[in-house]
Amino acid sequence: MSDAAISPTTELRPxxxxxxxxxxxxxxxxxxxxxxxRMAPYLTEWRDRYRGEAAIVLKPGSTNEVAAVLKCANAAxxxxxxxxxxxxxxxxxxxxxxxxxIVLSLERLVHIRDVDLxxxxxxxxxxxxxxxAQERAMSVGRLFPLSLASEGSCxxxxxxxxxxxxxxxxxxxxxRDLALGLEVVLADGxxxxxxxxxxxxxxGYDLKNLFIGAEGTLGVITAAVLRLFPRxxxxxxxLAGLRDLENAIELLAxxxxxxxxxxxxxxxxxxxxxxxxxxxxxxxxxxxxxxHAWYVLxxxxxxxxxxxxxxxxxxxxxxxxxxxxxxxxxLTTSDRQTGELWKLREVMSEVQKYExxxxxxxxxxxxxxxxxxxxxxxxxxxxxxxxxxxxxxxxLGDGNIHYNVSQPVGMDKDVYLSNWEALNAAVHExxxxxxxxxxxxxxxxxxKRDLLPHAKGAVAMELMRAIKTSFDPNGxxxxxxxx
Amino acid sequence: MSDAAISPTTELRPxxxxxxxxxxxxxxxxxxxxxxxRMAPYLTEWRDRYRGEAAIVLKPGSTNEVAAVLKCANAAxxxxxxxxxxxxxxxxxxxxxxxxxIVLSLERLVHIRDVDLxxxxxxxxxxxxxxxAQERAMSVGRLFPLSLASEGSCxxxxxxxxxxxxxxxxxxxxxRDLALGLEVVLADGxxxxxxxxxxxxxxGYDLKNLFIGAEGTLGVITAAVLRLFPRxxxxxxxLAGLRDLENAIELLAxxxxxxxxxxxxxxxxxxxxxxxxxxxxxxxxxxxxxxHAWYVLxxxxxxxxxxxxxxxxxxxxxxxxxxxxxxxxxLTTSDRQTGELWKLREVMSEVQKYExxxxxxxxxxxxxxxxxxxxxxxxxxxxxxxxxxxxxxxxLGDGNIHYNVSQPVGMDKDVYLSNWEALNAAVHExxxxxxxxxxxxxxxxxxKRDLLPHAKGAVAMELMRAIKTSFDPNGxxxxxxxx
Numbered sequence: 019m020s021d022a023a024i025s026p027t028t029e030l031r032p033x034x035x036x037x038x039x040x041x042x043x044x045x046x047x048x049x050x051x052x053x054x055x056r057m058a059p060y061l062t063e064w065r066d067r068y069r070g071e072a073a074i075v076l077k078p079g080s081t082n083e084v085a086a087v088l089k090c091a092n093a094a095x096x097x098x099x100x101x102x103x104x105x106x107x108x109x110x111x112x113x114x115x116x117x118x119x120i121v122l123s124l125e126r127l128v129h130i131r132d133v134d135l136x137x138x139x140x141x142x143x144x145x146x147x148x149x150x151a152q153e154r155a156m157s158v159g160r161l162f163p164l165s166l167a168s169e170g171s172c173x174x175x176x177x178x179x180x181x182x183x184x185x186x187x188x189x190x191x192x193x194r195d196l197a198l199g200l201e202v203v204l205a206d207g208x209x210x211x212x213x214x215x216x217x218x219x220x221x222g223y224d225l226k227n228l229f230i231g232a233e234g235t236l237g238v239i240t241a242a243v244l245r246l247f248p249r250x251x252x253x254x255x256x257l258a259g260l261r262d263l264e265n266a267i268e269l270l271a272x273x274x275x276x277x278x279x280x281x282x283x284x285x286x287x288x289x290x291x292x293x294x295x296x297x298x299x300x301x302x303x304x305x306x307x308x309x310h311a312w313y314v315l316x317x318x319x320x321x322x323x324x325x326x327x328x329x330x331x332x333x334x335x336x337x338x339x340x341x342x343x344x345x346x347x348x349l350t351t352s353d354r355q356t357g358e359l360w361k362l363r364e365v366m367s368e369v370q371k372y373e374x375x376x377x378x379x380x381x382x383x384x385x386x387x388x389x390x391x392x393x394x395x396x397x398x399x400x401x402x403x404x405x406x407x408x409x410x411x412x413x414l415g416d417g418n419i420h421y422n423v424s425q426p427v428g429m430d431k432d433v434y435l436s437n438w439e440a441l442n443a444a445v446h447e448x449x450x451x452x453x454x455x456x457x458x459x460x461x462x463x464x465x466k467r468d469l470l471p472h473a474k475g476a477v478a479m480e481l482m483r484a485i486k487t488s489f490d491p492n493g494x495x496x497x498x499x500x501x
Numbered sequence: 502m503s504d505a506a507i508s509p510t511t512e513l514r515p516x517x518x519x520x521x522x523x524x525x526x527x528x529x530x531x532x533x534x535x536x537x538x539r540m541a542p543y544l545t546e547w548r549d550r551y552r553g554e555a556a557i558v559l560k561p562g563s564t565n566e567v568a569a570v571l572k573c574a575n576a577a578x579x580x581x582x583x584x585x586x587x588x589x590x591x592x593x594x595x596x597x598x599x600x601x602x603i604v605l606s607l608e609r610l611v612h613i614r615d616v617d618l619x620x621x622x623x624x625x626x627x628x629x630x631x632x633x634a635q636e637r638a639m640s641v642g643r644l645f646p647l648s649l650a651s652e653g654s655c656x657x658x659x660x661x662x663x664x665x666x667x668x669x670x671x672x673x674x675x676x677r678d679l680a681l682g683l684e685v686v687l688a689d690g691x692x693x694x695x696x697x698x699x700x701x702x703x704x705g706y707d708l709k710n711l712f713i714g715a716e717g718t719l720g721v722i723t724a725a726v727l728r729l730f731p732r733x734x735x736x737x738x739x740l741a742g743l744r745d746l747e748n749a750i751e752l753l754a755x756x757x758x759x760x761x762x763x764x765x766x767x768x769x770x771x772x773x774x775x776x777x778x779x780x781x782x783x784x785x786x787x788x789x790x791x792x793h794a795w796y797v798l799x800x801x802x803x804x805x806x807x808x809x810x811x812x813x814x815x816x817x818x819x820x821x822x823x824x825x826x827x828x829x830x831x832l833t834t835s836d837r838q839t840g841e842l843w844k845l846r847e848v849m850s851e852v853q854k855y856e857x858x859x860x861x862x863x864x865x866x867x868x869x870x871x872x873x874x875x876x877x878x879x880x881x882x883x884x885x886x887x888x889x890x891x892x893x894x895x896x897l898g899d900g901n902i903h904y905n906v907s908q909p910v911g912m913d914k915d916v917y918l919s920n921w922e923a924l925n926a927a928v929h930e931x932x933x934x935x936x937x938x939x940x941x942x943x944x945x946x947x948x949k950r951d952l953l954p955h956a957k958g959a960v961a962m963e964l965m966r967a968i969k970t971s972f973d974p975n976g977x978x979x980x981x982x983x984x
Binding site for chain 2: 138180187191194195213215216220223230248267271275277278280321322330382386413417457458461462478481482485489
């Protein structure tokens with residue numbers, strides 16, 4: 019891919035001394051960081067995969083300050099890198115190595131501006147953590163269902179800018195489905211006041227969904243109206259052992275039919291993942307008597323108190339065992355047991371570290387094609403790197419598989435990881451052949467930017483570039499990311 | 502509003518003889534209509550509110566033919582008016598009066614390209630009727646939940662281009678929530694192949710949601726991947742009589758809490774609407790013993806067979822009567838009774854015709870503010886047109902009210918209707934003051950195009966115009982509509 023094709027029309031410049039002084043003045047000296055030690059946490063991400071440098075880190079305290087910062091940066095042609103909780107997995111939130119970019123942290127915009135119980139909405143600022151939003155919802159008897167591993171640190175502006183997914187997408191949708199309105203500061207400092215709390219609003223083009231998932235390249239989200247939901251009265255969690263993935267698809271169909279919108283999670287784990295978890299996890303045991311090739315972790319959430327849902331799931335599992343769709347299952351009856359089952363799922367990424375290098379893919383295909391995808395990808399891995407160990411797991415209910423591949427036992431880690439791009443390219447070809455996505459939930463950022471044109475095709479790229487050029491003609495917003 | 506501000510950058514021209522011949526050649530002579538009688542059904546809408554003229558009506562038989570038509574029209578700078586089932590309520594599908602525009606009917610694109618039960622998706626072409634999509638889903642044991650009064654005639658391309666709403670939005674969302682991917686022909690004839698059947702796909706800007714709701718001004722939708730759902734095993738429908746709308750909001754909160762995602766409809770009707778229905782409807786009776794100021798029609802749909810849901814609704818209604826939230830209720834136990842209750846809701850627009858002129862508003866506000874909106878609007882109506890009779894009804898569960906106002910008894914209809922724009926303007930001011938939308942589900946089209954800049958504000962308008970200019974630089978797509 020030629021970089022020239024996606025370059026902004028004007029050259030970006032490092033902010034000069036006058037610009038830096040003006041920026042410091044806008045946010046207040048104590049919220050403008052130029053000291054290397056204090057800047058450091060904003061310049062690297064937690065896995066240490068991306069490291070950058072910055073001219074300054076700014077922490078504005080209001081939407082107006084964000085607007086003033088962008089107006090100044092746009093006039094100075096200085097690149098701006100918006101940053102939330104710095105938990106992104108594709109490097110979108112980290113500046114480049116030049117030291118000429120400005121990191122714009124939204125961490126001080128933490129107010130909850132409004133909670134409207136009759137309308138089931140909550141208006142929050144971008145810097146509020148996801149956990150903070152969940153807690154506020156819970157405190158008023160509601161559920162904000164978005165749920166991610168990083169929920170303690172990630173911020174609402176970040177989860178919207180990346181259209182985060184997570185564990186509850188099956189029933190509640192992605193981040194974009196959970197926001198009704200946005201407040202966004204544009205590249206030139208104008209503010210789009212789109213904080214509508216409406217379920218229906220057919221007045222022109224859908225600007226909201228354009229900013230959501232744009233990774234800060236079209237504007238900076240400063241606040242959002244979030245949807246709230248009733249809290250379920252009962253939840254039943256189950257771990258089932260299965261012979262193969264076709265049976266997992268069949269179990270999904272059965273559970274959807276039986277539980278409808280009450281089916282709130284449907285995750286898969288391979289046996290090797292369970293082995294890793296039991297071997298390397300803290301105090302984790304095999305919940306079933308015998309080993310199985312695959313496991314489904316499912317959750318049914320119901321507004322109905324009492325035994326109804328437990329009985330429903332129990333009946334489905336009995337039927338499924340009888341006809342051979344599942345081999346065994348455990349259904350939890352206590353918070354402690356439920357926590358133990360989910361722990362097996364939650365440690366899935368972490369425990370792979372103890373087995374050496376892991377080459378990762380965050381992909382999706384149509385749900386019915388997941389078994390075919392995994393078969394083809396596994397064959398390919400064995401062909402390309404004999405002995406490498408696929409650990410595919412994740413959100414089968416959404417067709418989203420984290421296709422991670424652990425290194426062959428005994429291979430040098432760096433040698434193994436040198437296959438990263440080649441394996442990615444080959445696995446992504448299978449994904450695209452099956453009508454899938456090369457980034458189901460993590461986004462594009464720096465990591466997959468060069469892969470995007472091939473995955474999207476020329477027409478989509480041209481449309482996206484036209485939008486980018488219209489919204490940010492000087493190309494100051496998150497340069498070098500996504501597009 | 503100055504028209505100059507939104508004009509395309511180039512002048513549109515009537516298609517000349519060569520262009521018309523080329524267009525006829527593309528679709529085949531029998532699918533290119535220039536005979537006035539055969540063109541007539543495409544030039545007026547069913548309420549006869551919009552009438553236009555056209556140079557030609559084209560009925561392409563494939564996506565490739567649509568592409569060739571647009572390429573030719575774009576080269577000739579001829580305006581194209583895409584049309585589905587011609588059921589739109591804001592005139593978006595009708596050409597202007599000049600006779601120089603081309604009507605592009607999608608009615609021949611009716612194939613169902615794919616049904617994927619494991620993935621719960623169906624890929625259909627734009628000209629398939631909504632009823633056709635519903636029926637195909639039903640024939641494979643699934644539900645396509647979008648449900649509108651015009652479902653027998655309206656087409657999938659049209660419902661997506663207008664982001665149609667209807668009766669099941671509360672549980673299943675608007676049309677945009679029900680489409681996973683699109684195939685779209687762009688103004689210059691290029692095709693965007695975005696027919697992904699993925700629940701998660703974070704690869705760049707959300708083009709899909711940009712085309713949905715754009716009323717054919719950014720591209721022509723030729724096919725879509727639709728989401729399918731399990732069919733509920735049981736449905737319970739209830740009509741409750743209430744003293745006031747605050748109690749309707751309270752009942753909504755109680756039912757959401759009790760039934761969660763199983764609450765699939767929550768509509769309101771005023772007593773005057775029921776009076777009209779009983780007086781003018783065919784074989785409709787008052788389902789409750791005494792009259793009530795307001796009525797809620799609600800539906801709960803459950804995957805659970807048996808009595809569970811009936812008991813749940815029954816218990817909620819008993820509680821609600823006990824604490825005075827509702828005054829009376831009937832809960833249906835047969836298809837026939839359910840049909841009778843829904844009939845009261847369905848005739849609500851039609852029966853107003855027999856009471857003379859009706860000035861209409863399709864608006865939304867945050868759900869909790871619906872009572873305030875209706876109070877303020879009713880006061881305003883009485884002030885502006887003493888004796889006029891508000892008949893506000895619709896989707897309380899979505900905050901979407903069809904605020905229709907019947908003329909004072911005995912007033913001349915034309916005199917009454919001459920107040921249309923003034924009353925609209927005044928009611929819309931209240932809507933905007935409450936953070937609402939001047940078009941909740943019908944769209945903008947020709948009807949509300951001049952109102953859009955005031956409702957959206959300068960920043961949103963500039964962003965929308967920038968998108969329009971990027972996507973359709975010659976302004977050939979549905980000129981004079983929406984933007």
